[in-house]
Amino acid sequence: MNKHIKGNTFRGLARIAVAGLTLALAVPATSAVAVAPAATPPGLSCDTGKHAIDDYTGYALCRNNGSVTQTFWVHLVCGWSPDVDGEHVTLSPGQSGQSTAHCAGIGTGIGEIHVRP
Known part of the structure; x- marks a missing residue:
């Protein structure tokens, strides 16, 4: 086989591999940007x-x-960081309160927020 053809084939395959890897890495990063709506416990x-x-x-x-x-x-x-839970808040009927949590500084930040009972 001609060396010129062999070299071009390798470069073409390398470009395809890089493009595929770039696309694969881009999909999770963009899907982590949207914050899913929270499921609210009854009451x-x-x-x-x-x-x-x-x-x-x-x-x-x-x-x-x-x-x-x-x-x-x-x-x-x-x-990409471990999931985290905020402080547990106990509310009597009619009361309001807030629970807060913080994702580690590495990774993509918050992907979803849920309220747990």
């Missing part, structure tokens, strides 16, 4: 979100609309 009404100036800090601000005391906490899915 609680909650707002969740990221801190205004810190994409690695998330919160759940909840109000107990039920007739029994409830405990909740925020759970953050942190992309």
Whole structure:
């Protein structure tokens, strides 16, 4: 086989491999940007979100609309870093409270925010 053809084939395959790897790495990074809506336990009404100036800090601000005391906490899915839970907050009927958590500084930041009972 001609050396010229062999070299061009190798370079072409290398370009395809690099493009495929770039695409594979880009998909998880872009999917981790969107924050999925939180599932709210019955009896609680909650707002969740990221801190205004810190994409690695998330919160759940909840109000107990039920007739029994409830405990909740925020759970953050942190992309490439380990997931984290916020402090447990216990609310009597009619009370409001907030649980906050912080993803590690490495990785992609918050991918999802959940409220756990």
